[in-house]
Amino acid sequence: AQSVTQLDSHVSVSEGTPVLLRCNYSSSYSPSLFWYVQHPNKGLQLLLKYTSAATLVKGINGFEAEFKKSETSFHLTKPSAHMSDAAEYFCVVRPVGNDMRFGAGTRLTVKP
């Protein structure tokens, strides 16, 4: 079965410090991987995607992620957190086919 595991349900950082949100995937094939963000009472916005091109992927709002096949990981990072980054973040896997599965989510809190 194809799945993703987000290793932290909640991450808290101070404004201006780095952000690391961890995601591991399980897939028989080389999947497409995505990070989405959901602000309270809002829909889902795509931050970035990996589709077997460059392993280091840059997204919107200063976020980036690195695909590491040997570690089956796709961790999301940002050098400096802003208050507006506080939200729920989902790692999503799309293996071969039309089937997109979400991780459990990581709630990011940013302290002033």
Next chain:
Amino acid sequence: DTEVTQTPKHLVMGMTNKKSLKCEQHMGHRAMYWYKQKAKKPPELMFVYSYEKLSINESVPSRFSPECPNSSLLNLHLHALQPEDSALYLCASSHLWGQRSDTEAFFGQGTRLTVV
């Protein structure tokens, strides 16, 4: 146009009512999805349509009935729901696997459903 439009935004229905949720996209996507999201939980896949045909049904109760009348529209018909069906229902669309390298899904803002 990269929008997925869902209507209504909010819906309150009784357990004996019949209602429908609607979703529309004009990006030429031939895969369309329904997800259910409970509070503080991730979206759970319910149905996937490929080329207007139902390709995935995640063992969803028959009180939820999806319909894809054409390549731009996706409906979810609701009948005899239970209070535990109250949730945010999200529609999404994407290109089919293998069609394009841009495989991401675009999500609507959702319909917040309350069953009373």
